[in-house]
Amino acid sequence: MRRIAIALLLLCAPLALHAQETVLYKCTDAKGAVTMQNGVPCAPGMKQDVRRIGEVKTVPVPVQKPKVDEPPDAPVYGEFIQVGGPRTQRTPAPEAAGLPAPPALFQCTTWKGETYLGETATPEPKCAPLAITGIDGNSAFQMGSACEVKYDECSAIPAEQLCDAWYRRLDDADFKRRYTNGDTERERQAAYESIEAKIKASNCSTVAPTPAP
Template identity: 25%
Template sequence: MKQHLLLPLSFALACALSSAPALADQVKVYRCQGADGAVALRDTPCKPGQRQEVIEMTRPTDPPASPPGATAPAPTSAAPAPPPPREVVVYRTPPRPMYECTTEEGETYTSDNGDGNPRLVPLWSLGYRDRHSRGGLVPIGNTWIHDSCHQLPQAEVCARLRDRRYEIQRAYHSALQSERHALDKEQRGLDARLDNDCGAD
């Protein structure tokens, strides 16, 4: 008779022991709210006067260890390489030509075009004759003439621009205030042209 009683007791004890770990995985969290509305989470009951709410949660556990010899997960594909930087090309304005012109009197000057300074002169000054007159040269009208010009090499252009900039700097200290404004404006134009046409220096 005693043997029949021991068997059910042993079975009940075994069932209780098997369920013990499951109960140990449950934890209680106390959500406490004070009179000012502030909320705090505790692992012990709330203080007197606080509103208490009990939340049962499952205790987090670490993932099971990988068995020996297990292969590591394949690495994720690397992010695509960034595109190569774009090449920025800066185009300069083509160098402006400079011409040296010579007047009829033999004087020279520089110009940005090869037209030469036009001037109106009487035709008789060029040697034209009136066929109907008895006396040789007579004025029979006027015409426009231009000075002869030729284009300078770019190296000569840059040299003359630098010479003019040096002349401006020398004249600036002795110039009147009204003259300095014009010199400043001319030098700014020279500096910009030297930077574009001659690479500055």
């Protein structure tokens, strides 16, 4: 019994102190007496049962890693809708307050969903081509052409937004004249100068008007 008590003490105490594996031997002799031995095998002729108690592993304290700022998500580019140059911030000159308001402008939308600024509320209608097919439904041999008349829908720009709308129109005209070919260079230059002249003659002018002699 003394050996059993010693073995139990060895089972309870050293397990908490030692990290290595503990091997216990249960020995039974011919008379049925049982003894527990720590790390010592049973004597020859005795029945032996081996019990292994694994080491008690400790969990290390997690090390807090410094926070790393993740790079921002890359921008997702969609379809490029509008072609135009950079918008220049403009404000009317104080001396232009006595000039008349600029001509009316209209925000128009075509039958294709395209938008533009125009000077008339009723632009000329456009003819959308129609496909012509034969009686058998074959369009390979067309004998003529046809179109459907389409009208643009326009709404007037409010008076308080007229100057910004004319500036925007001037920027678009400037962009078009800079990136043009020889066939339309004069036409686009003339369009730019016409818009610029209307702005300078109105209270949207960003340049002080020249006093009358």
